[in-house]
Amino acid sequence: MQASKIIIKRLGYEKAKVMLQGLGNEHDAALLEYRRQNGFFEVGDWVVSTLYGSGDNLFQFESWLVDLEDCIRHANDAEIEANRRLDCEAKEVL
Template sequence: MNLIEQLDGYEKAKIRLGSCDITLAYYQELDRQLLEYRRQHNIFEVGDWIVMDSHKPEYQFYQITKDDMGSHWINLVEFRHATDEEIKAGKRLEVNQ
């Protein structure tokens, strides 16, 4: 059973993560599992890194801000979660990499 299931679902796990010390290994793993859950279920939240493949290079790799969540563009633009490799590189990577 993963940590999200142990905490009775995504929303409760997110609340638990918000009230903890993220430097502890348990909560780092919970944070990783929540991100993977969002990737699998196409959920986007503040702080997530996204890739917009159809945009100009300077806008292809972007971190969602609080202001973006209320904006209409977040529903109009096709994007995906950045991979761990893209986040580490700080840019969109070619599909074949």
């Protein structure tokens, strides 16, 4: 994954994505980790709601969710494996 990170850093995300996508899990994982660290989403990313009372369901990011980016976060690997949100620290909506 280290080589993928170097490629992303040198080329930028979009160019590295074209080069790395579909070459294997290691490269796809590096692209996902970059999105997680930089707070942006792509269609198909597993996300969870951060709103209070929203439940513990995971769902895949869709383009129409762009307006709700402040209310979602990437699901981590453990949550994807468990198929649910694992924390209970959701934001309360006023």
